[in-house]
Amino acid sequence: MPTPRPYVSPLREQAAARTRSLILQRATELFADRGYARVTVADIASAAGVAAKTVFASVGSKGDILDRIVEQGVRESDYEQALAALLDLRTPESVLEALARGTRFGNESQFLVHEAIRKALPVHEHGEALWERYTTAYRDALRAAARHLHTLTPAPPYSVGETADLLWFWFGPSGWRTHVVENGSSWGRAETLLLRTAVAALR
Incomplete structure (x- = not known):
């Protein structure tokens, strides 16, 4: 039976x-x-x-909860779709505009997740590993954007690796946090400032 x-x-x-x-x-x-x-x-x-x-x-x-928060943040980041659209763009300015707009949306919508992980780094046994897991796809997307920028005219006046590092410096979580939290800018103002900086440096 x-x-x-x-x-x-x-x-x-x-x-x-x-x-x-x-x-x-x-x-x-x-x-x-x-x-x-x-x-x-x-x-x-x-x-x-x-x-x-x-x-x-x-x-x-509590550790399991933080793990779940990281997993959920990665799942909701949607970097792949945003990157696919960006790689279709054919001018440096339009690529940088898309990066500024897309990373603003990601950082604004995931701000509490970023803060939760960032504040866990000094005390969580695997805090750095969690941050790396959370940001790997993000960094990979910016590296892909840097490679794409170097196929366009005019190409950035740096190596691909240096361009990727600069994109992370401007459009990574720390760049957004500096403007919005430490300097008190609105998300819109931060987007404008970061975009202007990137266009001027990579032109």
Whole structure:
């Protein structure tokens, strides 16, 4: 006689998915605001309106939660689609405009994730590895953009590697954070300033 399959309730699974999403959202907000070291699982549970045991059962430990936040950030970054559109552009100015616009959107929409990971770097056992995992696709996209710029006229007055490093300096998370957080610029103003700098330097 065949063993009956366990019944899986779609409604229960949907509710569990919503709970996981809420826990990750609240944890991201707390990590970004207070810093990873100053947040406990109990804090996350309270912010999400659930019991601490629900956090452990649904997502895991505090370290597991940060891992999930990184994975979610990578999944939602959508660099591949943005890069494909950028590689169709045929002038340096249009490429740089696309980079400024696209990286602004990514950094603005993922700002809390960036802050959560950045503040975990000094205290998390694998903080640097998490940051590298989170930014690898980002850096690869900017390297591809640099190679594309060197196929256009006029080409940048640097090597491809130097151009890629400059794009990371301007359009990577630190460049955006410097303008928006440290200098108090709006995201729109930061986009304008970074674009002008890149166009002037690479012209």
